[in-house]
Amino acid sequence: MQQNNSFLVLFLEPVREFLADDGVSEILINGPSDIYIERAGKLQRVNARFVSENGLRAAAANIAKSVGRQLDDAHPRLDARLPDGSRVHAIIPPLSRIGTVIAIRKFKKDALTVADMLKFGSIDENVLATIRSLVLGHKNIIVSGATSSGKTSVLNAISSFIPEGERVIVIEDASELRLQQTHVVPLETRKPDKNGQGEVSIRDLIHSALRLRPDRIVIGEIRGGEALDLLQALNTGHAGSMSTIHANSPIDCLRRIETCALLAGIEIPLAALRAQVASAIDAVIHTARLSDGSRKVVSIAEILPLENADYRVRELIKWETTSIAPDGRVSGRFAPVAPGIPA
Numbered sequence: 001m002q003q004n005n006s007f008l009v010l011f012l013e014p015v016r017e018f019l020a021d022d023g024v025s026e027i028l029i030n031g032p033s034d035i036y037i038e039r040a041g042k043l044q045r046v047n048a049r050f051v052s053e054n055g056l057r058a059a060a061a062n063i064a065k066s067v068g069r070q071l072d073d074a075h076p077r078l079d080a081r082l083p084d085g086s087r088v089h090a091i092i093p094p095l096s097r098i099g100t101v102i103a104i105r106k107f108k109k110d111a112l113t114v115a116d117m118l119k120f121g122s123i124d125e126n127v128l129a130t131i132r133s134l135v136l137g138h139k140n141i142i143v144s145g146a147t148s149s150g151k152t153s154v155l156n157a158i159s160s161f162i163p164e165g166e167r168v169i170v171i172e173d174a175s176e177l178r179l180q181q182t183h184v185v186p187l188e189t190r191k192p193d194k195n196g197q198g199e200v201s202i203r204d205l206i207h208s209a210l211r212l213r214p215d216r217i218v219i220g221e222i223r224g225g226e227a228l229d230l231l232q233a234l235n236t237g238h239a240g241s242m243s244t245i246h247a248n249s250p251i252d253c254l255r256r257i258e259t260c261a262l263l264a265g266i267e268i269p270l271a272a273l274r275a276q277v278a279s280a281i282d283a284v285i286h287t288a289r290l291s292d293g294s295r296k297v298v299s300i301a302e303i304l305p306l307e308n309a310d311y312r313v314r315e316l317i318k319w320e321t322t323s324i325a326p327d328g329r330v331s332g333r334f335a336p337v338a339p340g341i342p343a
């Protein structure tokens with residue numbers, strides 16, 4: 001039994017081999033007998049099965065219990081991080097109509113480095129140099145992309161360009177980032193207890209961070225009203241901050257930040273909000289998972305001032321697919337777009 005996922009192995013015997021296999025990044029259990037894994041970016045169905053729905057549901061409830069939470073009729077959804085760092089989401093019937101569903105994102109012992117990303121072709125030297133100069137230039141950067149496109153991995157890797165000696169406050173829901181610098185203060189949110197008390201949100205932690213003399217603030221992911229707090233922090237001089245957001249393109253990223261900021265519930269005219277977004281964010285690094293399962297930085301865009309009250313971006317580099325081989329392998333290049341960027 002591997003030390004780092006002993007908790008899961010205890011309850012999830014039927015998928016033990018995948019928990020122990022470092023090549024498997026995700027395990028997706030869709031009811032007792034329909035199980036998938038992700039290996040090297042590709043999903044595949046596997047033969048494993050649980051004895052029954054009851055057995056699977058008991059396993060899920062035990063995982064919940066092991067982290068001090070409940071999974072039952074009154075709490076039919078579980079969002080948890082296990083002691084080994086793995087992330088688990090579970091949802092039970094009747095919300096799930098095919099039985100208990102569990103998704104496990106395994107914790108990778110070694111986070112991807114920029115060197116790995118170069119080796120995998122996720123970036124090239126030119127992309128790397130551009131990102132490095134954005135970070136060193138204290139630009140505020142958002143890494144955007146679809147679910148599981150590699151946003152957190154990019155954020156983690158590019159944080160390595162933050163010079164030693166700067167004080168970095170890291171804010172996350174579930175701790176995933178592993179910054180290498182010595183002067184890092186990691187903060188983590190807290191869910192409410194069973195009486196609904198004691199919640200500490202990303203918004204609360206941004207307020208704390210601002211009083212902790214940050215040079216830079218790194219937020220794991222923007223999902224809601226904290227976008228407004230972040231915009232205000234950035235516009236009052238915390239240059240060089242970074243975060244990620246779920247979005248389909250650099251422009252969509254700005255729109256998503258706007259939508260999230262509106263969730264803060266504070267009346268603010270749209271024009272004023274857009275002006276805040278456009279001035280707070282300097283660049284968007286957009287990531288994607290291509291059809292062959294590879295993850296790439298597919299666009300780096302600089303944010304320009306508003307025009308006719310709408311967003312404008314200027315792409316510096318973008319990925320161009322040139323061919324897709326019969327085995328699905330995608331070829332292409334990172335093409336410099338804007339003038340002044342060396343080829």
Ligand SMILES: Nc1ncnc2c1ncn2[C@@H]1O[C@H](COP(=O)(O)OP(=O)(O)OP(=O)(O)O)[C@@H](O)[C@H]1O
Nearest residue numbers: 025117120122146147148149150151152153154295
């Ligand atoms: N450049 C890459 N090359 C190969 N695998 C990668 C790369 N980037 C990320 N991965 C793998 O893809 C999976 C998802 O990565 P990551 O958590 O960074 O994505 P994400 O976009 O932040 O996901 P989410 O939407 O859940 O927050 C992980 O298993 C990670 O190890």
Ligand SMILES: [Mg+2]
Nearest residue numbers: 151152221244
């Ligand atoms: Mg992420």
